Amino acid sequence: MNTSLYCHPHSTVNFMLVPRLRYSIIMAAARKPMRLKELEGYLQDVEVFENPKVKLEQYPTTPHIAACMLHTITSTYDDLVDKTVADLGVGCGVLSVGASMLGSGYVLGIDIDEDALATCSANLDEFEMTNIDLLECDVKSLASSEVVNRLHGKFDTVIMNPPFGTKHNQGIDMVFLQAGLKLSTNSVYSLHKTSTREHILKKASDWGVDVTVIAQLRYDLANTLKFHKKKAVDIEVDFYRFSHKR
Numbered sequence: 001m002n003t004s005l006y007c008h009p010h011s012t013v014n015f016m017l018v019p020r021l022r023y024s025i026i027m028a029a030a031r032k033p034m035r036l037k038e039l040e041g042y043l044q045d046v047e048v049f050e051n052p053k054v055k056l057e058q059y060p061t062t063p064h065i066a067a068c069m070l071h072t073i074t075s076t077y078d079d080l081v082d083k084t085v086a087d088l089g090v091g092c093g094v095l096s097v098g099a100s101m102l103g104s105g106y107v108l109g110i111d112i113d114e115d116a117l118a119t120c121s122a123n124l125d126e127f128e129m130t131n132i133d134l135l136e137c138d139v140k141s142l143a144s145s146e147v148v149n150r151l152h153g154k155f156d157t158v159i160m161n162p163p164f165g166t167k168h169n170q171g172i173d174m175v176f177l178q179a180g181l182k183l184s185t186n187s188v189y190s191l192h193k194t195s196t197r198e199h200i201l202k203k204a205s206d207w208g209v210d211v212t213v214i215a216q217l218r219y220d221l222a223n224t225l226k227f228h229k230k231k232a233v234d235i236e237v238d239f240y241r242f243s244h245k246r
């Protein structure tokens with residue numbers, strides 16, 4: 001069968017199911033609502049891409065932005081606690097780690113890049129996360145492949161900071177969004193360039209999903225992609241919630 005599902009070499013089943021150590025202190029804290037600043041503090045210890053790949057748009061979500069996103073998702077929409085969550089383009093795992101800290105029941109992080117997944121795996125070990133698995137897979141295949149069809153509708157919530165489609169991969173953010181909508185039964189949280197807002201709102205309407213622009217953020221690409229030649233590359237980014245109509 002033709003498939004673009006890539007299994008990690010250490011996988012014992014189809015997915016890269018990474019064995020996790022038991023972790024206690026942070027999860028115990030997650031039973032109580034974690035404060036925004038506390039979450040941001042923990043996320044500062046998540047290691048980022050060692051050699052970010054420009055073509056894959058490997059800029060990490062900053063601890064501040066990740067904490068703001070996740071805190072809003074749980075405090076305003078109650079879409080994390082005890083939920084099954086998929087993180088598309090998990091990278092080094094800052095969103096997955098934060099979601100787990102805030103009490104998600106289970107998280108699956110998906111990325112195309114094995115180097116990113118290796119760093120992510122090390123982060124999960126460091127944080128002793130037991131409820132996060134990783135899958136090496138091209139998100140483009142999630143919209144179509146028969147093999148990954150069985151993931152469809154398996155997650156309450158999808159979170160992501162997708163590639164924006166600025167590196168000769170125009171439209172990749174919309175592919176991520178479509179995949180997220182297929183995987184989720186409830187909601188998808190995502191970041192997209194503000195300049196594409198009109199297009200995204202139209203697509204959401206075409207697809208029959210509800211959409212809210214929760215916030216507009218400034219994203220400092222120069223700080224995240226350290227090798228970027230320009231001094232400052234602040235871009236305006238929208239934080240969205242998409243939800244399936246009931």
Ligand SMILES: C[S@@+](CC[C@H](N)C(=O)[O-])C[C@H]1O[C@@H](n2cnc3c(N)ncnc32)[C@H](O)[C@@H]1O
Pocket residue numbers: 056057058059060061088089090091092093094095110111112113116137138139140160161162163
């Ligand atoms: C902007 S980074 C975000 C990383 C991480 N989620 C974070 O918040 O720090 C985008 C991620 O998407 C991954 N990616 C790019 N193209 C992909 C594809 N076609 N399928 C799966 N992952 C992809 C990259 O490797 C990268 O880790």
